[in-house]
Amino acid sequence: MVSVAEMSEITSPTVVNQTAPMPNPANPKVERGMIEIEQLDFAYGTNKVLHDINLSIPARAVTAFIGPSGCGKTTLLRCLNRMNDLIDSARITQGSIRIEGVDINASSVDVVDLRRRVGMVFQKSNPFPKSIYDNVAYGLRIAGTTKRTLIDEAVEKSLRSAALWDEVKDRLHVSGYGLSGGQQQRLCIARALAVEPEIVLMDEPCSALDPIATAKVEELIRQLKEQYTIVIVTHNMQQAGRCSDHTAFFYLGRLIEFDDTTKIFSNPGQRQTEEYITGRFG
Amino acid sequence: MEGVADPRTLIPERTKSRRAQVVIEQAIKAFFGGNALVAVIVLALITIFLFREGFGFFGQNLANLRLYRQAGLEYVDIIRGNAAQHESLSRKLSEIRLREVRVMEKRNVPLEEINAALAPFDQFASAFSDTAENLHGLVSDLTDQASALKEQLFARAELLAQRNQLERSGAQTEAEKIVVPEVDRAAALARLREGSARFESVSAEITAKLYNLLAQAPAMPDPAGQKHFEQWKTRARKYLAGLPAASEKLRTWSPDTPIPWYRSISSFLFGRDWVTASFWQDWYGIIPLLVGSVLVSIVALVIAVPLGVASAIYVSEIASRHEKRLIKPYIEFISAIPSVVLGFFGIAVVGQAVRAASQSHFFKWVSFFPISERLNIFTAGCLLALMAVPTIFTLSEDALRNVPRGFKEASYALGANRLQTIARVLVPASLSGIVSAILLGLGRVIGETMVVLLCAGNRIAIPDFTQGLGAIFQPVHTMTGIIAQEMGEVVRGSTHYRALFMVGLVLFTITLAINYLAQKFVARYRMSIG
Amino acid sequence: MTATASNSRRVHLVQGILFWIFRLATYFVLACATYIFLDIGIKGSRTVFTSTPPFINVPFLTEPPQTLYVFDYEGKKMALSDRQFRQWKVEHPGTEVEASSIAYSAGGIWPCIVGTALLVIGSMILALGIGISSAIYLSEYSRNGPLIRLVRIAILNLAGVPSIVFGLFGFGLFVIFFGWNVSLIAGWFTLGLMVLPAIITASEESLRAVPQGLREGSLALGASKWQTIRKNVLPYAMPGILTSSILGIARVAGETAPIMFTAAYAMKDELPWQVTRMTDFFFQGVMALPYHIYVVSSKIPQNEYTERVQYGSAFVFLFLVMLIALTSIILRERSRSRLSW
Ligand SMILES: Nc1ncnc2c1ncn2[C@@H]1O[C@H](COP(=O)(O)OP(=O)(O)OP(=O)(O)O)[C@@H](O)[C@H]1O
Ligand SMILES: [Mg+2]
Numbered sequence A: 001m002v003s004v005a006e007m008s009e010i011t012s013p014t015v016v017n018q019t020a021p022m023p024n025p026a027n028p029k030v031e032r033g034m035i036e037i038e039q040l041d042f043a044y045g046t047n048k049v050l051h052d053i054n055l056s057i058p059a060r061a062v063t064a065f066i067g068p069s070g071c072g073k074t075t076l077l078r079c080l081n082r083m084n085d086l087i088d089s090a091r092i093t094q095g096s097i098r099i100e101g102v103d104i105n106a107s108s109v110d111v112v113d114l115r116r117r118v119g120m121v122f123q124k125s126n127p128f129p130k131s132i133y134d135n136v137a138y139g140l141r142i143a144g145t146t147k148r149t150l151i152d153e154a155v156e157k158s159l160r161s162a163a164l165w166d167e168v169k170d171r172l173h174v175s176g177y178g179l180s181g182g183q184q185q186r187l188c189i190a191r192a193l194a195v196e197p198e199i200v201l202m203d204e205p206c207s208a209l210d211p212i213a214t215a216k217v218e219e220l221i222r223q224l225k226e227q228y229t230i231v232i233v234t235h236n237m238q239q240a241g242r243c244s245d246h247t248a249f250f251y252l253g254r255l256i257e258f259d260d261t262t263k264i265f266s267n268p269g270q271r272q273t274e275e276y277i278t279g280r281f282g
Numbered sequence B: 001m002e003g004v005a006d007p008r009t010l011i012p013e014r015t016k017s018r019r020a021q022v023v024i025e026q027a028i029k030a031f032f033g034g035n036a037l038v039a040v041i042v043l044a045l046i047t048i049f050l051f052r053e054g055f056g057f058f059g060q061n062l063a064n065l066r067l068y069r070q071a072g073l074e075y076v077d078i079i080r081g082n083a084a085q086h087e088s089l090s091r092k093l094s095e096i097r098l099r100e101v102r103v104m105e106k107r108n109v110p111l112e113e114i115n116a117a118l119a120p121f122d123q124f125a126s127a128f129s130d131t132a133e134n135l136h137g138l139v140s141d142l143t144d145q146a147s148a149l150k151e152q153l154f155a156r157a158e159l160l161a162q163r164n165q166l167e168r169s170g171a172q173t174e175a176e177k178i179v180v181p182e183v184d185r186a187a188a189l190a191r192l193r194e195g196s197a198r199f200e201s202v203s204a205e206i207t208a209k210l211y212n213l214l215a216q217a218p219a220m221p222d223p224a225g226q227k228h229f230e231q232w233k234t235r236a237r238k239y240l241a242g243l244p245a246a247s248e249k250l251r252t253w254s255p256d257t258p259i260p261w262y263r264s265i266s267s268f269l270f271g272r273d274w275v276t277a278s279f280w281q282d283w284y285g286i287i288p289l290l291v292g293s294v295l296v297s298i299v300a301l302v303i304a305v306p307l308g309v310a311s312a313i314y315v316s317e318i319a320s321r322h323e324k325r326l327i328k329p330y331i332e333f334i335s336a337i338p339s340v341v342l343g344f345f346g347i348a349v350v351g352q353a354v355r356a357a358s359q360s361h362f363f364k365w366v367s368f369f370p371i372s373e374r375l376n377i378f379t380a381g382c383l384l385a386l387m388a389v390p391t392i393f394t395l396s397e398d399a400l401r402n403v404p405r406g407f408k409e410a411s412y413a414l415g416a417n418r419l420q421t422i423a424r425v426l427v428p429a430s431l432s433g434i435v436s437a438i439l440l441g442l443g444r445v446i447g448e449t450m451v452v453l454l455c456a457g458n459r460i461a462i463p464d465f466t467q468g469l470g471a472i473f474q475p476v477h478t479m480t481g482i483i484a485q486e487m488g489e490v491v492r493g494s495t496h497y498r499a500l501f502m503v504g505l506v507l508f509t510i511t512l513a514i515n516y517l518a519q520k521f522v523a524r525y526r527m528s529i530g
Numbered sequence C: 001m002t003a004t005a006s007n008s009r010r011v012h013l014v015q016g017i018l019f020w021i022f023r024l025a026t027y028f029v030l031a032c033a034t035y036i037f038l039d040i041g042i043k044g045s046r047t048v049f050t051s052t053p054p055f056i057n058v059p060f061l062t063e064p065p066q067t068l069y070v071f072d073y074e075g076k077k078m079a080l081s082d083r084q085f086r087q088w089k090v091e092h093p094g095t096e097v098e099a100s101s102i103a104y105s106a107g108g109i110w111p112c113i114v115g116t117a118l119l120v121i122g123s124m125i126l127a128l129g130i131g132i133s134s135a136i137y138l139s140e141y142s143r144n145g146p147l148i149r150l151v152r153i154a155i156l157n158l159a160g161v162p163s164i165v166f167g168l169f170g171f172g173l174f175v176i177f178f179g180w181n182v183s184l185i186a187g188w189f190t191l192g193l194m195v196l197p198a199i200i201t202a203s204e205e206s207l208r209a210v211p212q213g214l215r216e217g218s219l220a221l222g223a224s225k226w227q228t229i230r231k232n233v234l235p236y237a238m239p240g241i242l243t244s245s246i247l248g249i250a251r252v253a254g255e256t257a258p259i260m261f262t263a264a265y266a267m268k269d270e271l272p273w274q275v276t277r278m279t280d281f282f283f284q285g286v287m288a289l290p291y292h293i294y295v296v297s298s299k300i301p302q303n304e305y306t307e308r309v310q311y312g313s314a315f316v317f318l319f320l321v322m323l324i325a326l327t328s329i330i331l332r333e334r335s336r337s338r339l340s341w
Helices: A004-011 A073-080 A111-117 A132-142 A148-161 A181-194 A211-224 A237-243 A261-266 A271-277 B012-070 B073-106 B111-130 B133-168 B172-177 B185-215 B223-252 B262-269 B287-318 B321-334 B339-359 B377-401 B405-413 B418-429 B431-446 B450-455 B465-473 B479-489 B495-529 C002-048 C058-062 C082-091 C110-141 C146-158 C163-177 C184-209 C212-220 C225-254 C278-282 C289-298 C304-338
Strands: A035-044 A047-057 A062-066 A090-099 A118-121 A199-203 A229-233 A246-251 A254-260 C065-073 C076-081 C100-107
Touching: A035 A073, A047 A073, A047 A090, A047 A254, A062 A073, A062 A237, A073 A090, A073 A118, A073 A199, A073 A229, A111 A118, A111 B012, A118 A181, A118 C212, A132 A148, A132 A181, A132 C225, A148 A181, A148 A211, A181 A199, A181 A211, A181 C212, A211 A229, A211 A237, A237 A261, A246 A261, A246 A271, A254 A261, A254 A271, A261 A271, B012 B073, B012 B133, B012 B262, B012 B495, B012 C110, B012 C146, B012 C163, B012 C184, B012 C225, B073 B111, B073 B133, B073 B185, B073 B223, B111 B185, B133 B172, B133 B185, B185 B223, B287 B321, B287 B377, B287 B418, B287 B431, B287 B450, B287 B465, B287 B479, B287 C002, B321 B377, B321 C002, B321 C304, B339 B377, B339 B450, B339 C002, B339 C289, B339 C304, B377 B431, B377 B450, B377 B465, B377 C002, B405 B418, B418 B431, B418 C002, B431 B495, B450 B479, B450 C289, B479 B495, B479 C163, B495 C146, B495 C163, C002 C058, C002 C304, C058 C110, C065 C082, C065 C304, C076 C082, C076 C100, C082 C100, C100 C289, C100 C304, C110 C146, C110 C184, C110 C225, C110 C289, C110 C304, C146 C184, C163 C184, C184 C225, C184 C278, C212 C225, C225 C289, C225 C304, C289 C304
Parallel strands: A062 A229, A062 A246, A118 A199, A199 A229
Antiparallel strands: A035 A047, A035 A090, A246 A254, C065 C076, C065 C100
């Protein structure tokens, strides 16, 4: 019998010499914050929604997932921090996902650790029914930080980097529900940044925002890529063009094309990609 | 596995405490899971226990029925049936007399004249009941014989069971100490069956006397009375014609005809008598209780459904915001009134009121008024209606309120007024929800104990439906009531004890079925509103 | 044109009449309930309240029930409680009176209040402990397989099983099979199991009403399952759980049928804590208010002497149960307006 963990090691040779999670100069293939998806098949019950995805998401860059509705972008994104574990029928039927060379679905990986390092901002903003301060401090307190000053600092820092600080600094202790939709979304971003993840997954973070708030979030994304690996799902082509470095185009559960954003938008390799980008899709 | 990285290295510095945390997490999950398991097991146990205790009933009841035949009780009851018919005919005669007296009183005939006019009839009636004297004597003789035999057989069976028990547990010497007396059943039965001949002579005597009597029956002073009397005569002739058949039955009766096993079930499910702790024979027929429960529930629902649904429509569609905010909690508040308080209120106030109303002039035209019992189906039904209204109201109101706004707006947009919108759009759309509310109300009513125990009158009898609607003013006993009343006094493991468990099981099944149906309707409602 | 006008006037009239019928039906229901409240409230308050300070009939609330003796003496009608009657006899040696005795009609209802409180506390601890934990397991941990669905349906259906059936079960299993006799502990288990399905169902519903987004948001921040439940699910489900628990209390306190032959005595002289050994505490029967009301309304006649205790007990009991129910209704209305996603 070969256990799942062992199997993943057999199929993923890069793991074999991996000894440290930190950037490993001896092994340039493994870099802090990089994600490798290999031959991934995924199904909800009997409904297969992802087919044979092979994708290597580079570290410290913004990668955009685009594609028509229902093609599996959210599903793939949720695979990256194992959010799909929560759905009873959801299963990875084949393939592996490695972050920094470690198979995240191995039985020995602690899913709580994984999620701490791979933060997520959801398609529908979901602030907790707590104060703004408590929303941001939540992740830290969960991780065991009790020192008030530390938390205060972290809250301010993350609210600043989410470009929300100036708007809320006078009402940190009112409910997060009192914020506007756009502010709520930025609050969720701040909340995700507060625990200092290495990877941030964003599922259509701007779908409910006005152009000004969108601009703020986009600006934020551009700043964040200095420190974080960012994966963003978007339906907005301009947005993908503006703020991503790489773009992956999905169609009906398959990865059609993955390349530099400039290349995808100026000279796509596939006809389907071109039709989708130019809006001639049908 | 050599050289393989520790996959935990995602955050290496926290590994140890994380491991402890994982253990704690597992423990918490196990704790909750354990509790859920306990809950499920205990609730399953209830069901199993009910069934275990209930199903034991059938074996014991079969033994009970067999003893009834083997000890000759059945034989005696054939004769008793005839005696009962005779008595019922006697009763009918006095009813006819009573009616006659009333008619004449209305015509302001003085009492002496009435008595004089009815003297021949009275003579006839007393002669009629005298004819049964020997029959009653025969019945009481045979009753004594048969119950003595039954007693002996029963005692013997008990001792045998005791001895077997001891033998099985290995106490041989003690087992042998128990002397099981022999019962000469054949001889006793033979003596009993001499009753056949006696019955034949008695019935010949009755037949002769009665035909004689009937031939010279007096005429009634009043034509309507005469009609009733003629009807009675036909019945009397029928009774006489049936006597030879009874003789025949007695002759062919055999104590050894086997009783099939299913009789034990059918005598429970279709039996029309519930007689317990009787010196003669116990019967466990659920029909009178079931009929009682059903009638009480019907009365309750007939009152509660219109009120509940109407108030639900009123509150959800017609009432102003302020009314709504007051009425809704108030009606929900009603559902919290403890049933025993309602029952007490029924005894103290409603029962009296119902009887007083039935005596009032206002209701003179109602044929079955005034009523004699203040605690009856109707009294209990009224109170149960008050318990059912909140259930029906709350759930119907929910169903009406959750109909999507779009339905309503579409109707208004087509120029329909509020009434039309309610009748054509809202009620149809929420109909399955309302039906489910009514079903749950029924479930609540049929399972209610204290109100029926206190207010339904507790007479174990199927109401006399010949009175038409008057039947709902008669006292009944119910399934819940009988359990509450008799459970405290039964011997554990006795047939009676198990019979009560069977009643509980029937109740359990009925309420489960009602609940299940209600859920089906809820599901359909959800589908219909999308 | 006029035809349509008269037609529409007729439609309007019909609508008006029907609406009035609906309104009357609604107010009829309210009036009936109000009548009950008033009848019991007014007649009961004659027993429970007094016209002199302290305005509350303290003896009625703090004494055990006693037998009432009614007799004629020197042309006066005397109605004395058991104790008073004995004293009276001592004071009037040699006088022979023909006293008719009416059980339970003198004294108060203190042991019944105590018994009901004990029954409610014990059974609710049992039911809430097991019920809420089970609900948490079912809604948060269990995978939604066919088995769990079956369990859920079974529990939902059991919530509708009549209380007398639970009483029957409790009598058969606890009182007889386990040999606990008529006792507090048998009552606890019977009542606890009776409300268990309702509590599980209602608590699970409250838990499921918490949006999935809150759980996901918390988990995505690296919270463990239990941290998520404790910090981000339970607090928001708590008002709902609390409401259903309080309703459960009202139900447990108000039920008579299940305790009739598992826990309640018609008459008991000692109070529950007057026991020689600790274990006896659990294995003793108690008096209980609902059962007391059943006894005094069915086992003794209805007349001027019994009215006092009948209406008095009914009033106190109704007051207590309604207070609990009112708390739960107010709590729910409040939380409804506060927490809405
Ligand atoms: N929880 C679920 N259970 C079953 N099937 C699901 C579930 N979530 C998504 N699916 C199915 O999986 C497929 C991919 O869904 P997914 O949410 O990943 O699409 P998407 O690309 O994010 O679409 P959108 O752009 O509209 O958000 C869809 O066909 C959807 O029906
Ligand atoms: Mg999506």
